[in-house]
Amino acid sequence: MQQTQVPASTARRERHIPGEAGLWFLLFGDMTLFAVLFCVYLNQRGKQLEVFTHSQGTLNRDFGALNTLLLLSSSLLVVLATRAVRGAARRSAPRLLVGAIAFGLGFVAVKVVEYHDKIITGMTPDVNMFYMYYFVLTGLHLAHLVLGLVVLVVLFTLSRKAELSEGQFMFFEGGACFWHMVDLLWIVIFPLLYLVR
Amino acid sequence: MSSVVRTCATGVWLILVLATSLSWVLGTDHGLSNDGHRMASVAILVVALFKVRLVGLYFMDLRNAPAVLRALLEGYCVAVCTVMISLFLLA
Numbered sequence: 302m303q304q305t306q307v308p309a310s311t312a313r314r315e316r317h318i319p320g321e322a323g324l325w326f327l328l329f330g331d332m333t334l335f336a337v338l339f340c341v342y343l344n345q346r347g348k349q350l351e352v353f354t355h356s357q358g359t360l361n362r363d364f365g366a367l368n369t370l371l372l373l374s375s376s377l378l379v380v381l382a383t384r385a386v387r388g389a390a391r392r393s394a395p396r397l398l399v400g401a402i403a404f405g406l407g408f409v410a411v412k413v414v415e416y417h418d419k420i421i422t423g424m425t426p427d428v429n430m431f432y433m434y435y436f437v438l439t440g441l442h443l444a445h446l447v448l449g450l451v452v453l454v455v456l457f458t459l460s461r462k463a464e465l466s467e468g469q470f471m472f473f474e475g476g477a478c479f480w481h482m483v484d485l486l487w488i489v490i491f492p493l494l495y496l497v498r
Numbered sequence: 499m500s501s502v503v504r505t506c507a508t509g510v511w512l513i514l515v516l517a518t519s520l521s522w523v524l525g526t527d528h529g530l531s532n533d534g535h536r537m538a539s540v541a542i543l544v545v546a547l548f549k550v551r552l553v554g555l556y557f558m559d560l561r562n563a564p565a566v567l568r569a570l571l572e573g574y575c576v577a578v579c580t581v582m583i584s585l586f587l588l589a
Contacts, residue, residue, distance in 0.1 A: 317575075342549065350589055362525060369518045373518065384505060481558045485553045486547055489546050489550060495525065498539060
């Protein structure tokens with residue numbers, strides 16, 4: 302495979318699709334699926350307003366906010382790593398990605414504590430519709446996040462290479478966008494489940 | 499390393515953190531009436547979709563993408579925000 306150093310001058314390109322064009326079908330498809338779930342949740346909430354409001358009060362908003370900050374910070378580090386790989390500061394990319402992975406693992410740890418707190422106090426998906434949606438939405442998101450962490454590990458491996466081929470760089474950009482989508486979905490899930498009432 | 503950190507993405511991250519703090523404050527119990535909570539919740543949803551737009555434009559770099567891709571993001575934000583607020587207010 303032909304190895305090409307991606308020049309720093311490409312940092313300011315003309316119109317450019319980040320990653321493979323086909324990836325955006327997956328990303329927007331996933332985002333649309335979640336948008337439908339958000340609407341189904343709000344519709345169901347309208348039918349059982351008291352149950353949803355009371356059950357929502359049992360969630361720990363601080364955990365939700367902390368996880369938002371962890372994912373925003375992780376996303377920023379992935380942006381910086383992508384720019385580092387593209388430009389002259391390549392050697393900083395692996396460290397930035399380690400930081401991004403650490404923040405992602407922090408999210409998982411907070412989520413495990415939160416799930417544990419809920420389950421030991423009997424707040425399981427079969428209790429009522431709120432908890433069912435809570436576990437479905439956060440569980441689906443967590444599955445995406447774990448997949449995203451695997452992608453970040455692959456990006457870390459790529460970032461340690463001396464040079465990246467065009468295809469590898471495209472994969473890097475696409476993988477970064479997948480991670481940003483994980484962040485983007487949580488940006489809606491957090492207020493929807495924890496704050497809106 | 500410092501040159502890597504000094505990008506507009508860092509500024510956007512700061513705005514996103516401040517917006518998260520604003521939503522958190524709005525979503526916390528602070529003695530608002532029922533109508534007050536409803537208006538605060540609408541504001542929280544608007545802030546959330548504003549944050550989604552920032553992540554799309556500046557983290558996913560869709561501000562430099564072809565117009566169709568950028569339009570998909572803008573359309574997604576407007577549509578999701580409108581439908582979610584409508585469903586919330588209809589409850």
